Amino acid sequence: MxxxxxxxxxxxxxxxxxxxxxxxxxxxxxxxxxxxxxxxxxxxxCTGLVSSKTLDVCEITPGPWVYQEVTGAHIFAPDGSSISIGGEKVRAYVVDRxxxxxxxxxxxxxxxxxxxxxxxxxxxxxxxxxxxxxxxxxxxxxxxxxxxxxxxxxxxxxxxxxxxxxxxQKVLSGVQIETVYDVEDTDHVEVFVGSEVPGFFAWVVPVSDNAARIGLCVDPARTQSSAYEHLMQFMTSNPRMKERSANGCSDMLVGCIPLGxxxxxxxxxxxxxxxxxxxxxxxxxxxxxxxxxxxxxxxxxxxxxxxxxxxxxxxxxxxxxxxxxxxGRELAVGMRIHKVFGRLGDEDFNELIRFFGEPDVLELINAHGDIDHPSILLGKLLAKAKGKKLLGMFRVALKAMVGRE
Ligand SMILES: Cc1cc2nc3c(=O)[nH]c(=O)nc-3n(C[C@H](O)[C@H](O)[C@H](O)COP(=O)(O)OP(=O)(O)OC[C@H]3O[C@@H](n4cnc5c(N)ncnc54)[C@H](O)[C@@H]3O)c2cc1C
The missing domain is CATH 3.50.50.60 (FAD/NAD(P)-binding domain)
Structure with a gap:
């Protein structure tokens, strides 16, 4: 019954x-x-970073649950160099999830x-x-x-x-704290790639001008240490974290991200x-x-x-x-990008960020970058990479990402 x-x-x-x-x-x-x-x-x-398209799909307009509007990102290479992408347009929101x-x-x-x-x-x-x-x-x-x-x-x-x-197909481990952080631009998120975050990346997402959600995800298949251990290492060894964040946190979360x-x-x-x-x-x-x-x-x-x-x-x-x-295609291309990025070393990342920072490439990224549909930009990057003196690995990687391997 x-x-x-x-x-x-x-x-x-x-x-x-x-x-x-x-x-x-x-x-x-x-x-x-x-x-x-x-x-x-x-x-x-969750970090609470959602694209403006997410709100369109959910058929809602920004409400009091939005903390920040995001127009771009600062992306940091392992050697500390960085590029800034984005523009005037609001591309995402930091929300109270x-x-x-x-x-x-x-x-x-x-x-x-x-x-x-x-x-x-x-x-x-x-x-x-x-x-x-x-x-x-x-x-x-x-x-x-x-x-x-x-x-x-x-x-x-x-x-x-x-x-x-x-x-x-795969589950990543994530951890995040909310803490005091001297935010450089409240409308930009920060992204850190390299061997200190095996298989994924670390992020700083502003919630105000002096507080941010700082977190990372790792691929358990690529590290013996927990996501928490990687975050503690990142907070104490990354020069930008040492300079801008305070000890302790007001909130901590752990979670998993399913892929595939x-x-x-x-x-x-x-x-x-x-x-x-x-x-x-x-x-x-x-x-x-x-x-x-x-x-x-x-x-x-x-x-x-x-x-x-x-x-x-x-x-x-x-x-x-x-x-x-x-x-389906976007997810399949995304899985290829994920796999290729997992194989890159610090030197590869340094060179990739240098490539992204070239004025004509940056222009392409700013014009076609779409966090929900990265495959559109990748196709254009592949064409652009043809004339560049890139490491052979990148040529293979970019081709693999768009499925033309
Ligand atoms: C560290 C971290 C940061 C992230 N940051 C972002 C981000 O910035 N932007 C973004 O888009 N995504 C982010 N994500 C991913 C995002 O949180 C998830 O993709 C999203 O929440 C998935 O929504 P969902 O409705 O499928 O599942 P969930 O939000 O997980 O909801 C599932 C619900 O089901 C309930 N439930 C489970 N089992 C049962 C049961 N047996 N009976 C009844 N209820 C049940 C749970 O309590 C839960 O409320 C992040 C994830 C992590 C781990």
Whole structure:
């Protein structure tokens, strides 16, 4: 016996959960969203840097949850040299992620989604052509029947596993502190590459003129040390950190970033979206844009499937097809960039930053750089690199990045 029944049940109240639920409800499906924590967006596991396109995809305008507008980035090579990219245009926002998530949840509720917080999915089964979710809500066990279950339960989620959809290709480890920092430009983020951050990069994202979120991610396959140990090393040895940051911090978070989606993201009566499906940009680790974009597709497809009565994997494959058509190539190119960058040494990075700093290359970056779609710029960089005296490795690397190896 089930305690409640819905067309669609979304597990997870992050951006992907809120967007998929909102679109399912807008499509006419009776939709429930469950979130295990007692507050949406909590605990925060994010720097809160979202592109302006993210807000467009989420169909929201900047609100009081925006701390800073970002127009560019200072990128630092291992030898300490740097380039500045960007321009006048606002390309991204530094947001309060907790408030951002709550805003998205509010939009979902306004669209007709029923929200149950403090409710954790603990099992998934099936009866006839329906899914049955076992949940614990405020200490009480319940069974909820659904035409379709959307797994928007993040990188540690269970829905993919319970449905036999397997795992993402790779998981990076991240850590971040919020601390006093003498910010040079409040509208620029800082990025640090090199062997001190194996397999990824470190960042400084301003929250005011004297405070910043400083963090890094590492690829566990490329280091024996934890992300935390790398951050402590970075804070004490990087000259810019020594000069501009203070000891101690007001906040610390750790988290994981999934890269590389599963081969298939649907099963009978189930689909997965957002971090749960590895829909994260492998170049930046940002998942809010891709997750929200794919989640919208998920919501639209499940509403149609649930209302038509055909919730088979075959019917839900429409979601898998559509999201791969929208961002599949971008994710594949991003994975290639990620792999190539993981192979570069400090000297390679120094030379790459020098190349990026050449006036005509910089002009190209400023004109075509798009943090959500780096493949557009890469194609142009490859053409530009043809006439340059670059290390052979870069030629190979750039070609590999755009898939012309
Ligand atoms: C250190 C770090 C920094 C980052 N910085 C950025 C950034 O600046 N910009 C950016 O775009 N991305 C960033 N990301 C990535 C971003 O946080 C994620 O991509 C994004 O949150 C994914 O959204 P989601 O809705 O898929 O999953 P989540 O936001 O993880 O939401 C999943 C939700 O599901 C809930 N849940 C899980 N299991 C269950 C269950 N069994 N029952 C009920 N509820 C459940 C969880 O409580 C959670 O609320 C960062 C990640 C890390 C680790």
């Amino acid at each position: 089930s305690d409640a029944s819905y067309d669609v049940v979304v597990v997870g109240g992050g951006p992907a959960g809120a967007m998929s639920a909102r679109y399912a409800a807008m499509g006419g499906a009776q939709t429930l969203l469950i979130e295990e924590h007692r507050a949406a967006g909590s605990p925060v596991q 907790k408030m951002f998530d709550r805003h998205l949840m509010g939009e979902a509720a306004s669209a007709g989604v029923e929200v149950m917080i403090g409710t954790k999915a603990v099992g998934l089964g099936g009866i006839n052509d329906k899914k049955v979710l076992e949940v614990i809500s405020d200490g009480r066990k319940m069974r909820i029947t659904a035409g379709v279950v959307i797994g928007a339960d993040g990188v540690q989620g269970s829905i993919a596993r319970w449905s036999g959809l397997g795992q993402v 989606p599963q081969v298939c993201t649907v099963a009978d009566g189930v689909l997965i979206t957002g971090d749960a499906a590895g829909q994260v940009k492998p170049t930046s680790g940002g998942g809010v844009y891709m997750g929200a974009l794919c989640a919208k597709i998920a919501g639209e497809v499940v509403a149609k499937a649930a209302l038509s009565g055909d919730t088979s994997a075959g019917a839900l494959m429409e979601y898998d097809r559509q999201w791969r058509e929208a961002v």
